[in-house]
Amino acid sequence: MQFRHTQLAAGTSQAGVERAIFRLAAQPEISGIFIQLPLPKRLNANRILDLIPPRRNIDAPDAPATPRGIVNLLAHNGIQTAGKACVIVGRSTDIGLPLAQLLERERARSVRAVNPDAPDLVSMTREAEILVSCAGLPDSITRAHVRPGAVVVDAGYNRTVQGVTGDVDVAGIEGVAAALVPMPGGIGPATIAILLERTWANAV
Numbered sequence: 552m553q554f555r556h557t558q559l560a561a562g563t564s565q566a567g568v569e570r571a572i573f574r575l576a577a578q579p580e581i582s583g584i585f586i587q588l589p590l591p592k593r594l595n596a597n598r599i600l601d602l603i604p605p606r607r608n609i610d611a612p613d614a615p616a617t618p619r620g621i622v623n624l625l626a627h628n629g630i631q632t633a634g635k636a637c638v639i640v641g642r643s644t645d646i647g648l649p650l651a652q653l654l655e656r657e658r659a660r661s662v663r664a665v666n667p668d669a670p671d672l673v674s675m676t677r678e679a680e681i682l683v684s685c686a687g688l689p690d691s692i693t694r695a696h697v698r699p700g701a702v703v704v705d706a707g708y709n710r711t712v713q714g715v716t717g718d719v720d721v722a723g724i725e726g727v728a729a730a731l732v733p734m735p736g737g738i739g740p741a742t743i744a745i746l747l748e749r750t751w752a753n754a755v
Contacts (some may be wrong), residue, residue: 552751555581556592565594572602583750585616588645604638609749616749618650620741621683622657624732630681630702633658638679640667640692640718646685646706654681667691684718694723700728705734 557751559569568590570629575584584607590596599609625632641647651664653701665675667686676682684692685706697703707718717734724731731740 552747552754554610561591563597568594568599571609572599573664576602576604576607579739581607582754583746585605585609585746594678600713606753609746609753612614612749614649614653616745617646617706617738617742618653620622620738620745621706621732622653623745624738624741625681627704628730630730632681634644634660635680636660636678637662637681637683639664639683639685640672641667641685641687641707642666643685647711650683653686672696686718689716690716690720690723691716692719692724694727695725699727702730702732704732706732706740713753 553588556574559568563571567597572584575581584603586596586600586603588596590599600611603611607622613619622632632634632654637654639647639650639662642664649663649666656664659681663675664674667684667688673695676692677698679698679701679703681702682692682697683704683706687709689707689708689711691707692703692705703719703724705717705719707716709716709718717736719731719734721731721733
């Protein structure tokens with residue numbers, strides 16, 4: 552399998568991005584196209600994503616790759632979602648909301664996708680047997696947010712002066728959470744695996 556990285560200049564216009572998508576879509580040897588989100592706010596991301604031919608949009612089948620990667624990673628490690636109380640901190644359309652739909656399909660006992668600035672956030676997150684954070688706020692999930700014995704999944708992505716970090720205060724939840732899927736090193740590889748799997752399925 553070969554990988555082609557199309558890097559556009561920071562100031563590329565909407566039309567320029569759309570032309571790049573059309574060029575990729577016109578090449579029959581390309582089996583999958585993936586847009587790295589988020590895009591600059593000046594660009595219409597929905598319009599750009601809609602230009603990818605459905606069969607080649609490897610981030611679009613049943614659910615985006617990251618939510619599907621989270622569910623698969625939990626299952627691979629023997630963590631059952633069926634019958635569990637799940638809370639997702641963050642209601643993004645690329646992770647939070649589609650993950651909630653997937654967990655409902657997996658027969659979770661309850662699923663709540665909540666805003667990270669909810670005034671009663673701590674009381675809501677402490678109900679979770681499986682707690683997922685995709686808020687994009689460094690160290691925002693602390694010991695106070697975690698129910699003893701909960702599984703915590705860090706799906707936050709934050710660029711800081713120390714480098715890429717997630718949402719979870721890892722040292723703070725040690726000894727409280729039963730398991731942690733970290734960021735970086737956890738969800739990223741799981742997401743890539745889903746994208747590769749879908750690309751391969753398109754190619755054969």
